[in-house]
Structure formats: C-alpha cells, structure tokens
Amino acid sequence: MKINGKRVLITGGSSGIGLALARVLLLRGAHVAISGRRPDVVAEAVRTLHPIGAAVHGIAADVATDEGRAATLELALSALGGLDMLVNNAGGVRAGRLETIDETELLAMIDVGLVAPILLTRAALPALRASGDAVVVNVSSGIALVGAPFYATYAAVKAGLAHFGEALRRELKGEGVHVLTVYPGGTDTPMMRTNRAGAELGFSREPASAVAEAIVEAIETDRHEVVRGGEARLQMIALNRADPSAVDERFAGLKPALEDAVRDHSAL
Template identity: 70%
Template sequence: MILSGKRALITGGSSGIGFATARALGEKGVALAITGRRTDQLAGAVEALQRAGTSVTGIVADVATTEGRRQTLDHALGALSGLDILVNNAGGVRAGRLEQVTEEDILAMIAVDLAAPILLTRTALPVLRASGEGMVVNISSGLGLVGAPFYATYAGAKAGLARFGEALRRELKGEGVHVLTVYPGATDTPMMASNTAGPELGFTRESAEAVAAAIVAGIEAEALEVIRGGEARAAMITLNRDDPLAIDARFLNLKARLEEAVKEHAAL
C-alpha cells in the first residue's frame, strides 16, 4: 500500500502505540483522525502531530460504547471525507488471578479489547470497501499468542481479536479490504506503567516508536501479521505449539514473582 494521501482512523491514538503509529503514518503523508477518552491528553496529541505537519482531527470518545463508536466514525468521516485505514488500537487491561478480578473489569476488557474492534469494523466496512484499497489493522498482543498467568481475560480477548481478524481477512478476500493483525510484546507505554515485571519475568520492553515503525512497514507490505519480540518470542511461540507443558513448567517457576510484579497492573 502506498500511504501518501491515505486517510486513517486510529482508536486510542492519544498515547502509547496509537500515538506513535499516528506520528509514523503522518510522516508518510496520511491524513488522520485519532480518538481518546481524555480531552486534555487528546488535545496535546493533536497539537504535537499538527506541529509535525500532520493533518489530524481529534475525537473525544469511548469506543467501548455504542455512542462512542457512532461519534468516532461520524466525526472521522466528516473530517476525512472517507476512510482507507482503520487501526483498532484502543485497549485496556487488568491483571490478577481470575477470581480476584471484578466482573466489572472483566466485562470492560472484553468490551474495549474485543467487542469494540469488531463492532467498529462492522460499521466501517462500507467506507473501507469504497476506498478500493481499504485496510483494518487490529492491535492484538503477544499474550494472544502465548497465554500468561494472571492475564486470562486479557489474553482471551486479544486471542479472540486475532482470530476475528484472520477470519475476516478471509471473508473479505477479493473485496478490496485487507486485515493485518499486530502482536506487540511488552511496550514502554502508559498502559504498562503499573506493571513492574522485567526481562527476568519475560517482560522485555521496547519503545512504542519501534512497534509503530513495524506496524507501518506491515501496512505498506500488506502483511498478514506483525509479531514483535524477536527470536525469543518466536522460540516461545514454537515451543508453546510443540511442547506446551514446557511453557507451563517455565511459568510455574516464575509464578509467585510474576503475580507480585503484575498485581497492580491496571489500565482501564
């Protein structure tokens, strides 16, 4: 895909991977609409992007709600006069033992990490088809490939998003809309600020800018997926497929320390 002149909507675009992706796409000549729930943070992101020469509109909305999704798409189409790329990036997490995570937090994760991307994509499909060269980019997670203890609901939602994207890609084949799934690893973003797990527990962080560069390269190449984490992640994915009990044993040795390190990890 040639990005110059394209129009993109990025949910959760005011910080972290979403903002870094907005900046990277803006540098390629993409006109943007970005969403966020926090007015001040969104305004700061829009100002920073505009200073860099990007054409961008900010939309204050919660895409986990029906009204928020309606506002998002209405305002984006009004500003961009169409849509070529939808980046489903907005997400939330609450780590902890399943029986200790509240029902409210479980439903919130499912709403923003799984239901929102499905429903927003459903509504956006006619305009993406009209583009003639549309693309949906779903930001899943490395935990959607290899489940980790204390992230049961989050991993389930992100794995669900990945399979949604795979199925939808095949459903839309030959219709002018491609679907790309992205699996970031631990990324140095505000969403990770309350997680104190380090490399010794499998959380080696990389910059949001590095993830964004890989996303943009994946869009340009019309790739099927972008998996971050390098050789170590690739080896874990292979081992999880071939010998999942070995991964079970590895997590068993780390479990007590991991539980302590992620017990306050919350961004909803």
C-alpha cells in the same frame, strides 16, 4: 498499500502505540484522526502531532459504548472525507488472579478490546469498501500467542481479536479490504506503567516507535501479521505449539514473582 494520502482512523490514538503510529503515518503523508476517551489527552496529542502534519484530527469518545463508536466514525468520516485505514488499537488491561478481579473490570477489558473493534469494523466497512484499497489493523498482543498466568481474560480478548482479524481477512479477500494483525510484546507505553515485571519475568520492553515503524512496514508490504519480541519470542511461540507443557513448567517457576509484579497492573 501506499500510505501517502490515505485517510486513517486510530482508536486509542492519544498515547502509546496509537500515538506513535499516528506520527509515522503523518510523516508518510497520511491524513489521520485519533480517538480517545479523555478530551484533554486527545487535545494534547493533537497539539504534539501538528508540527509533523496539519492533517490530524482529534476525537474524544469512548469506543466501548454504542454512542462513542457512532460518534467516532461519524466525526472521522466528516474530518477525513472517507476512510482507507481503520486501526483498532484501543484496549485496556487488568492483571491478577481471575477470581480476584472485579466483574466490571473483566467486562471493561472485553468491551473495549474485543466488542468495540468488531462493531466499529462492521460499521466502518461501507466506507472501507468505497476506498477500494483499504486495510483494517487490529492491535492484538503477544499474550494472544503465548498465554501468561494472571492475564487470562486479557489473553482471551486479544486472542479473540486476532482470530476475528484472521477470519475477516479471509472473508474480505479480493474485495479491496486487507486485514493486518499486530502482536506487540512488552512495549514502553502508559498502559505498562503499573506493571513491575521486568525482562527476567518475560516483560522486556521496546519503544512504541519501533512497533509503529514495524506496523507501517507491514501495511506497505501487505503482510498478514506483525509479531514483536525478536527471536526469543518466536522460540517461545514455537515451543508453546510443540510442547505446551514445557511452557507451563517455565511459568510455574515464575509464578510467585510474576503474581507480585503484576498485581497492580491496571489500565482501564
């Protein structure tokens, strides 16, 4: 896909990977709408993006709700005049032992990270089909490929999003709508501020700009997926498929330190 002139909606676009992706796409000549729940944060993000490209619009709405999804899509279509790219990036996390996490937090992760992308994509498909050269980008997580203790529900959400994308890609094959799945590793974003786990626990971090550049390269070359984390991540994925018990043992040795480091990790 050629980025120049494409009309893009990025959910969760006011910070982190979404904001970094908006910057890269604007530099490539795209017209971009970013959405987020907090009006002040969305407004500030738009202000920082304006010097890069005037073709940027902010939408304050919560895609975890029916009303927020409808408003997001309606405002994006009105501002952009159509849609060529939907980036399902909005998400939330609450780490900890499953039995200690409040049910409302579990449901919040599911609603924003899985239900919202499915329903928003469904609603956006007529506009994407009308484009004739469209793409849906689903931002999953490396945890969808190698489940980590204390992230059981988050892993389920992100794995569900990944398989939703894989199945939808095959469903839409040859119909003018491609689907790309992104598996970021540890990324330096506001979502990670309350996570105290470091590289020694498998949470090394890269800049959001690096993830954004990789996503745009994958869009331009019609790839199916982006897996971040380098060779070490690829080796862990391969080991998890070939000998999952070995990965179980690795995590067993890290559990006490990891549980302590992520017990306050919350971004909902």
